[in-house]
Amino acid sequence: MNKKYNLSVMIPIGLFLIIMDQLSKWIIVKTMNVGDSFSVIGNILEITSHRNNGAAWGMLQNQMIFFYIITVIVLLAILYFFKQDAAFKPVMQLGLTLIFAGAVGNFIDRLFRGSVVDFIDTKIINYDFPIFNIADSCLTIGVIVLLYEILVNENKEKKHADI
Numbered sequence: 001m002n003k004k005y006n007l008s009v010m011i012p013i014g015l016f017l018i019i020m021d022q023l024s025k026w027i028i029v030k031t032m033n034v035g036d037s038f039s040v041i042g043n044i045l046e047i048t049s050h051r052n053n054g055a056a057w058g059m060l061q062n063q064m065i066f067f068y069i070i071t072v073i074v075l076l077a078i079l080y081f082f083k084q085d086a087a088f089k090p091v092m093q094l095g096l097t098l099i100f101a102g103a104v105g106n107f108i109d110r111l112f113r114g115s116v117v118d119f120i121d122t123k124i125i126n127y128d129f130p131i132f133n134i135a136d137s138c139l140t141i142g143v144i145v146l147l148y149e150i151l152v153n154e155n156k157e158k159k160h161a162d163i
Ligand SMILES: CCC[C@@H]1OC(=O)[C@@H](C)C[C@H](C)CCCCC(=O)CCC[C@@H](CC)/C=C/C=C(\COC)CC[C@@H](O)[C@@H](O)C[C@H](O)CNC1=O
Pocket: 052, 054, 055, 056, 057, 058, 067, 070, 071, 074, 102, 103, 106, 107, 116, 117, 118, 130, 131, 132, 133, 135, 136, 137, 139, 140, 143
């Protein structure tokens, strides 16, 4: 049955992702020195202990106050859009939940560690992709899910409008 808000699904998913993100970062901090690295799958996937004082690709180094402000705005915007736009849209609720969990995960790092712990070191198609973490993955997948939902939904609405 299609509930207005699937909070009984979204809240556990969000909490699980935040816990997995923080647990993985805790293990990296406790068991590896910054710069340590070991291979998981050849040189395609390695675990490298890294810290990032900036945003993606290390942009805006040491602008923590800016990151706090942006993150609070992102979190408030997600709560607003969840309530205003995501009613009866479980896919949109999932996308927003993923982004919320990712933003909280990196926010916790920025607040309590002063930098973000990264450790997933992949070489995607020989491009040495920046080292990232589970929170970044949630953010990126959440953005993709949200874009998909908006694009698909717009097409549906257009079709109904054309009829
Ligand atoms: C994922 C957003 C970055 C994340 O934003 C956050 O925390 C949010 C909640 C707060 C930021 C202060 C504001 C958003 C900045 C948006 C941005 O930067 C454009 C990004 C596009 C994105 C497509 C959506 C590409 C993806 C990149 C990466 C992730 O690949 C999976 C590489 C991650 C590595 O550079 C890693 O060192 C980053 C480090 O972990 C800190 N992470 C952040 O700042």
